[in-house]
Amino acid sequence: MPLTLGAQYYRPPFPTSEYWDDDFARMRDAGLNTVQLWLVWGWIESVPGAFNYDDYDRLVELAGKHELSVVLSTIAAVHPYWIHREVPGSEMVTNMGAKVISTNRREIHYGITPGGCIDNPGVAARMEEFLRTTAERYSGVPAVSGWDVWNELRWNVHADGLVCYCDHTLVGFRDWLKTKYGDLDALNRAWERRYGAWDEVLPGKRPGRVYTEMMAFEEFISERSVEHAKWRYRIVKGANPDKPVTVHGGKPSVLYGADSYWEGEPSTALHRGNDWGFAEEIDGVGTSSFPVWEEIDHTDFMGRIDFVRGAAEANGKALWLSELQGGRSADGFNPQRSVRAADQQRWLWSGFASGADTVLFWCWRDEIFGRESGGFGIVGADGRAEERVAALARAGGALVQYDPLFSAYRLPPAEVGVWFSPRTYFHSWCEDGNAGRPMRAIQGLARVLNRLSIPYTVIEEQHTDPLSQLKVLFMPRGIVVDEPAAAAVAAFVEAGGTLVVESEAGAFGENGIYRYPEQRFLAKHFGIEEVGRRELPADVVPVSLAANATDAGATTYFLPATQWATPYSDGTLCTLKAHGEGTVVALGLYSAEAYYAGQREANAAYVAGAGEYERFVRDLVAGGGVERAARILEATTGGPLAHVRIGYAGRTPMVYVITEAESRALTLEVSDVKLAAALQGGVIDLLTRRTFSMRDRQIVLPPSEWGVMILVPGSAA
Numbered sequence: 001m002p003l004t005l006g007a008q009y010y011r012p013p014f015p016t017s018e019y020w021d022d023d024f025a026r027m028r029d030a031g032l033n034t035v036q037l038w039l040v041w042g043w044i045e046s047v048p049g050a051f052n053y054d055d056y057d058r059l060v061e062l063a064g065k066h067e068l069s070v071v072l073s074t075i076a077a078v079h080p081y082w083i084h085r086e087v088p089g090s091e092m093v094t095n096m097g098a099k100v101i102s103t104n105r106r107e108i109h110y111g112i113t114p115g116g117c118i119d120n121p122g123v124a125a126r127m128e129e130f131l132r133t134t135a136e137r138y139s140g141v142p143a144v145s146g147w148d149v150w151n152e153l154r155w156n157v158h159a160d161g162l163v164c165y166c167d168h169t170l171v172g173f174r175d176w177l178k179t180k181y182g183d184l185d186a187l188n189r190a191w192e193r194r195y196g197a198w199d200e201v202l203p204g205k206r207p208g209r210v211y212t213e214m215m216a217f218e219e220f221i222s223e224r225s226v227e228h229a230k231w232r233y234r235i236v237k238g239a240n241p242d243k244p245v246t247v248h249g250g251k252p253s254v255l256y257g258a259d260s261y262w263e264g265e266p267s268t269a270l271h272r273g274n275d276w277g278f279a280e281e282i283d284g285v286g287t288s289s290f291p292v293w294e295e296i297d298h299t300d301f302m303g304r305i306d307f308v309r310g311a312a313e314a315n316g317k318a319l320w321l322s323e324l325q326g327g328r329s330a331d332g333f334n335p336q337r338s339v340r341a342a343d344q345q346r347w348l349w350s351g352f353a354s355g356a357d358t359v360l361f362w363c364w365r366d367e368i369f370g371r372e373s374g375g376f377g378i379v380g381a382d383g384r385a386e387e388r389v390a391a392l393a394r395a396g397g398a399l400v401q402y403d404p405l406f407s408a409y410r411l412p413p414a415e416v417g418v419w420f421s422p423r424t425y426f427h428s429w430c431e432d433g434n435a436g437r438p439m440r441a442i443q444g445l446a447r448v449l450n451r452l453s454i455p456y457t458v459i460e461e462q463h464t465d466p467l468s469q470l471k472v473l474f475m476p477r478g479i480v481v482d483e484p485a486a487a488a489v490a491a492f493v494e495a496g497g498t499l500v501v502e503s504e505a506g507a508f509g510e511n512g513i514y515r516y517p518e519q520r521f522l523a524k525h526f527g528i529e530e531v532g533r534r535e536l537p538a539d540v541v542p543v544s545l546a547a548n549a550t551d552a553g554a555t556t557y558f559l560p561a562t563q564w565a566t567p568y569s570d571g572t573l574c575t576l577k578a579h580g581e582g583t584v585v586a587l588g589l590y591s592a593e594a595y596y597a598g599q600r601e602a603n604a605a606y607v608a609g610a611g612e613y614e615r616f617v618r619d620l621v622a623g624g625g626v627e628r629a630a631r632i633l634e635a636t637t638g639g640p641l642a643h644v645r646i647g648y649a650g651r652t653p654m655v656y657v658i659t660e661a662e663s664r665a666l667t668l669e670v671s672d673v674k675l676a677a678a679l680q681g682g683v684i685d686l687l688t689r690r691t692f693s694m695r696d697r698q699i700v701l702p703p704s705e706w707g708v709m710i711l712v713p714g715s716a717a
């Protein structure tokens, strides 16, 4: 079966039934092979114990008629209106002790949210009944090709306060601590406390207080979401063992650092769980993406996919682009930009280039209720439906024509890693009410690596096995580092890896207590110590990549920096130390975050250092022994950036060249000897069947309609 290319269609009760048959025929004509339906608990079980699937049965039957596969998306977070009547006292409770009043969700016509607390056994039992009944009803239905059991990981939407502090959840929190620490004495040792009884152990309440119990409560809330996802998965998978069952976030976990206490709907960092935790058990992970709506440029869009890809790769699971913007977004009466076919094609192919096996658009038709009315439809009325449909038909045709290549496509393991520490996010949130600082640091590194087309993966602090494949690991703003993570990183360096850290790496443990420089993993494992926080001399700081302060031959970089500088005991701001077979590069600045701020917020001082930071990263990657298989030679006239992603279908190389904007000619230079040999006889672009030859390891590529080319050896297609 070809890769999945589909669109969300039904959010009950819309579109109404008179459209269904014709719409499915048009979807098929537009090159789509899959339709997604929202199975909303509040709608299906509108009367307790009475499940009504009439509309879904008809839709699944029509999909079969039009040879469309069906992905069923279970919306168990939209509860029936009767939930609190049938399960009294099941409301969530905020950190201020207020009982949460549920309402219709902004974008759901029927049913309430957040509804009952999932830690309430009565609510869980009702939800399980809905999930099981639904899973069993459609198990064995041939048209159903897969399940998405938790849409955007929503559980606290419209709680209008930080949740949950109900009695059931507090029991869960203390049970979680008991499992983690064993007994109260162990907790007291870990937290440096003197609790006499478990009921004295309180969750953190809000940012700006002591870190310890707030970080613990944030981690509990995040892990609770992971456990809830696995619980849903087991129920649905149990009845559908042969079909993929996935979950997807509104964004990758890495980007849930932006969720804030200070917003109208306060939440903790990573409150919707962790992709690495999901992928331990669940068949696939994914993300929604609305690049025009959210003003995500193409480089950041590629990073966004990479953040989820890291979790999928670490566990050998599927990667889904689960809601990709179909047409112009709608957000009340605020004007929004229409979606160009070329942009949409670049998103789509960037997903497949990154190893996704499923792309589902949001959505087919414009929405017709609430703030989203008049928005999102691929065939919606933003003036560009015709060009999008024509482009999709071509894309869908290519997926079918070259199915053996696309279906077999895999990315080779990356040799560069970027460290992701949820505990650093929890810590940062305690201070700022969001985890923007460490998040922007990761985004900064990802942006540099994508600008340079250097393949990389993301390493999560509790899933460190992929370290063994890496040559270079960047740990931007790695403030919280615990013993197991430190041991894994030290082993990586001893085996020959290059570790790059920033200011105050490992300055805190998961208990949120500050460590003096001599207590940190850098000192213990590598003998590297900071002397303390100093004022930044400027927004751009000269540093040398040197083995010692008197190394006259060292290269100097003028790096962007923010917050403070932490010099090392050897007098440098950037120290380089050999250890075992490897190297540690310690930079006493926060440059990744400053770089990202310069890129995204046009901070003039940081922009000045942006190129220098890219050069710094490039040199570290090269110094760590990583070679790029191919790269784009920058045109002397400048012009938009291009990205190269290289994977293999069996032994056949597939080179994706994706530009930031279409209509750009460029030159691809192939460095890798084996790749050059494979492409020596000329290449063909799978989207246009145009052929190009290689001379002196260079392939000159003319502009393309969408800014996307998929090059394979001429003999392979």
Ligand SMILES: [Zn+2]
Binding pocket: 091, 092, 093, 117, 118, 119, 120, 164, 165, 166, 167, 168, 169, 170
């Ligand atoms: Zn609760």
